[in-house]
Amino acid sequence: MFEALAAAIRAEQPVAIAEIVEGPEDMLGAKLLVLPGTPPRVLGSFGDADLDRVVTRDVHGELASGLTATRHYGLHGEARENDVSVFIESFAPPPRMIIFGAVDFTAALAKVAKILGYRVTVCDARPVFATRARFPMADEVVVAWPDRHLAEVGADLGPRDAVCVLTHDPKFDVPAIVAALTTRVGYLGAMGSRRTTEDREDRLREAGVDEAGLARVMGPIGIDIGARTPEETAVAVCAEIISLRTGRDAPSLRDSEGPIHRDLVVTRETP
Amino acid sequence: MKEVLVDIERWRREGKKVALARVVALEGSGPRLPGATMAVSEAGEVAGSVSGGCVEGAVVAEALEVLAGDGRPRLCTFGYSDAEAFSVGLTCGGTIRVFVEPLDW
Incomplete structure (x- = not known):
């Protein structure tokens, strides 16, 4: 996954990485790499299809505005819950x-x-x-x-x-x-x-x-x-x-x- | 991240294990924004930074521990309110949270 991230950053293509930085011990460090496009490519998984889907959706939003932020979810992507903290870092192409x-x-x-x-x-x-x-x-x-x-x-x-x-x-x-x-x-x-x-x-x-x-x-x-x-x-x-x-x-x-x-x-x- | 890619790739070619430390949160005043990245090789080589130089030493120590130990990622908090504020705190009064993990992905 790191190779894909490095390649996208070098090629100045938009890419974002989402990673669990707080939550259950066995989920720490789990990550998703999102490469927008048609169709968008998603590498990795948090081990829960619903959480993957919700975070991927949010990552697209952050990436569109070039933002980096931490978001909180339930274990299955529920909003307004705080079981996991996901750090979403966008790599927008340079201005x-x-x-x-x-x-x-x-x-x-x-x-x-x-x-x-x-x-x-x-x-x-x-x-x-x-x-x-x-x-x-x-x-x-x-x-x-x-x-x-x-x-x-x-x-x-x-x-x-x-x-x-x-x-x-x-x-x-x-x-x-x-x-x-x-x-x-x-x-x-x-x-x-x-x-x-x-x-x-x-x-x-x-x-x-x-x-x-x-x-x-x-x-x-x-x-x-x-x-x-x-x-x-x-x-x-x-x-x-x-x-x-x-x-x-x-x-x-x-x-x-x-x-x-x-x-x-x-x-x-x-x- | 971009500024540390060359070093990371060289260390990996040399067969060294690498840890990544990334600022994931910043409260109050702080020199580097979330996303600021430091990479540390198992030989103790360092690329990039996570602050203005205040907590780098402590982050390197955490990174080397992660590489030498069980490889579990950890979230470290550095700040003025910390018990260790005088040894590794940010003089600017802010608090940063740094996620340290092995680069095994």
């Missing part, structure tokens, strides 16, 4: 980040996103810039127009995924954002100065994007920590993604005013 624009900031963002566990795609329409050699840390480098790439993969994007538009060239980023807005992607950020952002909003409106659509776009991208280098900016972008996911109140540049970069000031003087 995806698609970065449009093969610029300096892209390499830094791809690096930080990799550390955070994203599967990273770099996409740019210019073959000279979108090369493996420039982005060895990316899982995938695609030479394509952003909107065409999203037409191919957009349907797979979900709330855990991110699209970052770093082109700050209206010819690329307007179609990229318009296409990203048709997906269920959880985070959509667009790089650019405040002037670029205003100009882009006008262009997006002209392209038919409504206020609800504009509200989904985080631009200028990132939280307001005075980031300047590509690496600092990458941290600011990823921090924004985390804070939006966790619902914490981090100061997004989008929601503040004034210059993104200020002159360096001495913030602490030594006596």
Whole structure:
């Protein structure tokens, strides 16, 4: 069973393992491995067909939302009883980040996103810039127009995924954002100065994007920590993604005013 | 789990018995979420972690006991309220429950 679990995790296919961690001594450590699909595959057993059936059903639910939790059952899967505690661990495929624009900031963002566990795609329409050699840390480098790439993969994007538009060239980023807005992607950020952002909003409106659509776009991208280098900016972008996911109140540049970069000031003087 | 696969597979190729320790519950403050996994070979090699380093030593001891003994899985609780809080507790004040089992499946 471990081989099947390891193979699914490596192949980045969804898989979940359910294991009895509390209950009668002879049931401890009994487990079920659930591989969704058509038809789903279930390996192992708790030694009771009803318990197997009920837990398998619950595992599918946990897996769909990528959750890991302990659930309690009777010996035959009865709800509201507490004879056995079953630890259900979901292994969802890694979230995806698609970065449009093969610029300096892209390499830094791809690096930080990799550390955070994203599967990273770099996409740019210019073959000279979108090369493996420039982005060895990316899982995938695609030479394509952003909107065409999203037409191919957009349907797979979900709330855990991110699209970052770093082109700050209206010819690329307007179609990229318009296409990203048709997906269920959880985070959509667009790089650019405040002037670029205003100009882009006008262009997006002209392209038919409504206020609800504009509200989904985080631009200028990132939280307001005075980031300047590509690496600092990458941290600011990823921090924004985390804070939006966790619902914490981090100061997004989008929601503040004034210059993104200020002159360096001495913030602490030594006596 | 993913981060310990390579070590587990190497130990198993070398014919070593392996124990898995997984965080299955966390109460209060704690550094690692349920699912955090540590693998221990019978030679005492360790991969992965279950906390910020506070209880790893105790978990390795439990894992080696499981491998050396009857191989029965066990649920271990580590926390501030524990009698052994000062020796193996979490300094952050949380409680974690770690399921330790032989990897014989």
